[in-house]
Amino acid sequence: MNILLQGWSLYIRATHRWPGVAALVPFIPVVAIWAIIAESGLFPRAFFPGPVDVVHSFFSLSYKGILPDYLQDSLVRLAAGASVGMLLGIPLGIWIGTSRTAHRICWPVLLFFQAIGDIAWLPILLIWFGFGLSTMTFVIVYTVLFPVVLNTVLGVESVPRDLGRAARSLGASPARVLWEVTLPGALPNIITGLRNGLGYGWRALIAVEMIVGTSGIGFMMFDARRAGSVVEIMVGMIILGLLWYIVDGWILAPIERATGRRWGLVTS
Amino acid sequence: MLVVPSQKSRPKQRSRALDSLVGSLIFIAPLLALVVVWAIVVPVFDVNPRIFPSVGSVGHAALESILDGSLFKHIGASLLRVFVGTLIGVATAVPLGIAMGISPGVSAFFTPLLRFFSVLAGIAWIPIATLWFGYGAGAIIFVIFNAVFFVVAYNTLLGVTTIPHTVRNAAASLGAGKWALLTEVLLPGALPNIVTGVRTGLGFAWRALIAAEMIATNVGLGYMLFVARDFYRTEVIVLGMIIIGLIWLLLDRLILVRLERSTIERWGMVRRA
């Protein structure tokens, strides 16, 4: 019993010192169970490969240069689409958040087009632009746009009215108020919007790559499906999961929390 | 220039139904304006029907597909898959989430796992689903189940862990047994988060559905859209897009948002996952 308690204490202290440990340790039994099920032959090996097979495939794909290339393609597309989405979405959000009329006109339109969803645009995009980069970029921009705009509007609306009034009574022009008060005030929500946008964005990217892509992780997974290679599909999925888990959990979420907490503002 | 407030015109009991009807009309107005613009632009600029259809052709396509039953077949297939997948997903995720959330040690253990898998939820599972289940409804329902399951489980877990210990202790000291604790404390306490989870998961599921139906089946809204492309039948595509938008808008705004808001209003703030 004592050893177990000591072990437990060690674990607690380790996770306290390195929080990353707490995030990773739970996966150990999962991987272990996975390995056991795969080994047991419950499912045909081709259908249910084990972790070892996946790691093996990961290294061979990396060695052949396929994986890094595809990963880079996917990430570049996501970054490009997300940047455009932000460049369009934030000003749009600020405009809609500050102008009553803009809000009344644009809001229903935004909600409806958001409801259509990015994927549903693919068929008509394929007719217009064919199987190319334009199609993919459009979809990603479209997907990222809505969370960014909606959250920016929320951010602008949640800036307390007194702050704008204080700025004006201290001599700020409307443009100055926008820059000195509205933008910083809305920033935590804007970052939430960016975070959500990226979350939806990479999903859209994968779907688009599956359906119309010629490279990228989504394409890799779909192509592997055609070849019947479950292993490569799993490699793709795990990479996707890990990547997003790391980026979102260790980069985006802390940024979101930091701006919110630093300025004592509320994030939703 | 003084105006004295008139005491008699105080319509306190304005009809709720009238209010919401007026509200809906005001909401729709910009969209109707867009339809009008669409109806004017296409004929005026003589837009090629293979690029973008006219309002009339879309209406015609709608009528046609309603009359020959194909529209209902597609909508029905899509909705059925969503319904089944969501039902199974929620039914399995909520009990699991509650079970995991009861003890802080167990929940701390499972939280990173669930977060990882809910990150992967939905579309990413399409290739492997079609390999395991083949083409057809099975794979699609699996993808939907997947999308809903992980997100709802994660949110349920979150919801249970945010119930203050003092509340659970209070229930126990008032004589609540295990079952009563579950139904009277844990379930209601986690409900706002569960509803948020259902809403988010359903959002992922709906979009994954459309994507999956484009690749993996021969009936359903996604399929209808994709196959119309081969024949340059833009009016069917636009019809499909409008229907997809309407269904989600109705589902989300009329049901889910109301549900979410009412549970939050009754029970307090929700930590979003």
Add this chain to the structure above:
Amino acid sequence: MTTLQLRNLAKTYFDPYAGAHVTAVHDVSLDIEQGEFVSVVGPSGCGKTTILNMIAGFIPYTGGEILLNGKAIDGPGPERGVVFQSFALFPWKTVLDNVGFGPKMRGVPKAERDRIAHEYLALAGLSHAAHRYPGELSGGMQQRVGVVRALANNPDVLLMDEPFASVDAQTRMTLQEELTRIWQERRPTVIFITHDVPEAVFLANRVVVLSKGRVLEQIKIDLPRPRVWDELIEDDTFKRLSADVLQMVRSA
């Protein structure tokens, strides 16, 4: 010299819920001299906050006029400084940058506006907090920053909208004494809105009692300065004045 003049000021607006026009301010005429400290009291809904918002330029007035140094006012501006009940400090700026905001808007270069800000922070006894963020300060400290932030622009009039209502009772008394001390040093012209009658009497030279959008009474407060709570709280003149004003407010 008359700094601020309200002439037959009126405000009517349309209330969609009532489906009727509502008059918040009927006919208010007031002259405020340079360096005066005027408290405005009245029951809820008497229009005092509306009047302040109109003088500040946040809402338009529908009748009469507001003249500052003989000229009609036009929108908000630093010559009419405002102190808010909610403090309204910019959470993402340090205390120093908050106080320096007005000068920044006027184009004052950084070194100079930091100097001004430090000067005013010293006035409020907050030099040590210059590089903190508002979220790190107590309510009382935040409001002191709010006061000197408005003062740093040397406003013609300082408008204070129930500034101490969000602060606990003891801090409030400290802030009131602080305010009179600062006022004695700088002598700004102040219009101070409050519900709290003893507070109004404690601070002001003149108390204006409003009721239903009109001026009911005006009372001169001849108590000697500096004013300290420990002394005044037992003072007969103070008690009588407070009682009189309270009576007027409650019967309004």
